[in-house]
Every structure is written in structure tokens, then in C-alpha cells.
Amino acid sequence: MEVELKQIRNTLFVRVQGEMDMVVAEKLRQEIDRKLETKKICNLVINLEKVTFIDSSGLGVIIGRYKKIAGWGGKMFIVGACPAVHKILMFSGINRLVSMYNNEQDIINI
């Protein structure tokens, strides 16, 4: 798995690549939480454009980060989920909590 974290003002952009299963989920959780604890971050954007697979472990990381972000009144966005990943996100009901967009530019334009 490759993960790229980039902070723009008070928003953390996380770009994930590969398959989001329990191995990747744990690494991702640690990397995001480390940033959330040390930096002044309000909002979180998780870019799934290059994610080809997600299971309940991957969903768990997303929902867990949502709870943190929502806890301090921030916003969270999911970007670029392919149809296979989007289907699982919809199944979990995350789409009712987190706004989903096609790409990062759509969020910047909000």
C-alpha cells in the first residue's frame, strides 16, 4: 500500500493506493491519526481513486476517522471511489454520513 498525506491549510488530504484490507487499514489508521494528533487539522479528505478493493476493515478506518473529525465539528469527504469500492461504501451506509465527490477539485470548488 502506498499512502500520501498532504495538508492544505486546516484540511488533510489522504491519497490511498492499493487494496484496503486489514493490513492496509491498520497502517492507514496509524498514519492518519498521527497527523490528526500533531497538526491542527479540521477537515479530512480521503482520496480512493487508486483503491481497487475495500472490505470491512477498510470501512472501519474510514468510519473511525469520521467519528474523530465529526467529534470536533470538522468535515470529511470521500473522493474518487471506483464503482466496486463505491458499492461497498454504499452498503455500509457511510454515504449518509460523509459527502462523496468525483475528485479533489470538486471539494476545492465548494
Added chain:
Amino acid sequence: MKNYVRFEFQSLPENVSFARACVGAFAAQIDCTLEEIEEIKLVVSEAVSNCIIHGYENRPHEKVVVVAAIINDQTMEIMVEDFGKGIADIKQAMEPSFSSDTARMGLGFSLMKSFMDEIEVISQPGQGTSVKLKRCFQANTKEALA
């Protein structure tokens, strides 16, 4: 066509992707869509993750997960088994959103039930758990293209 595979591996998170890739490749022998193969990979990922996280409680040493799959024409049966903690209350474990670990979402069995036609869980506390999954695929693409 009838075919059968069976393999076992150490209870390590790194082997979850191995297991789903193997069963996914095996499922490609059936006349089914790529989307359906992705669903098979997902349920294998869920079942094997359950063995590692719950059955063996993330203790990988000398712990073994067994995966078997049978193809019988358009039907696929998958068995995922561990010899770990077992489930005391199977009915509760299979309820949507139930998880013995509060940090998890409890979606594993819900996903398995949604993407498979049949699911059977056999478990004995202290002995282990066996999950049997079955799905019948509608023949389509290969015949249509022939």
C-alpha cells in the same frame, strides 16, 4: 465442470490478500462476471479476517486458517475454518452491526450474507469456527459471446 481447491496458511493479516486472490482466480473458472468475482474476493476477505481477528485474536503464532472451495457447474461453495476461540452465540455474531470489538463495524457477516446465497456457521467455543458460503451464478457472458 467440477473442481476443488484446498489450502492452509498461517494466521497473518498479510495472508488475507493471498487467500482472496487465490479463491478469486479459482472462481474465474466459472462463467461469471468480473463484478461477481470481486464479490467472491470480498466475502473471502471477510471470512479470513474474522478467523485472524476474532478466532485467533490477532495471535498468529502456529495458528492455521484453512480455505477450501468447490466448483460444481455454476455453483461455488467456499469453506473458511479456524481452530481458535469459537463463537459462543452465533445468532448474535451474525446480527448486523454486532461486533465483539467496539472499534469494528460488525459488517463482516452482513457482507457475506448479502453477496452469497447461503451461509452456514458452525462453531464450538474453544474449538474453532467453520463458515460455509454458497453461491449459484447465472451463466451469461461466455455463452453469449460464443
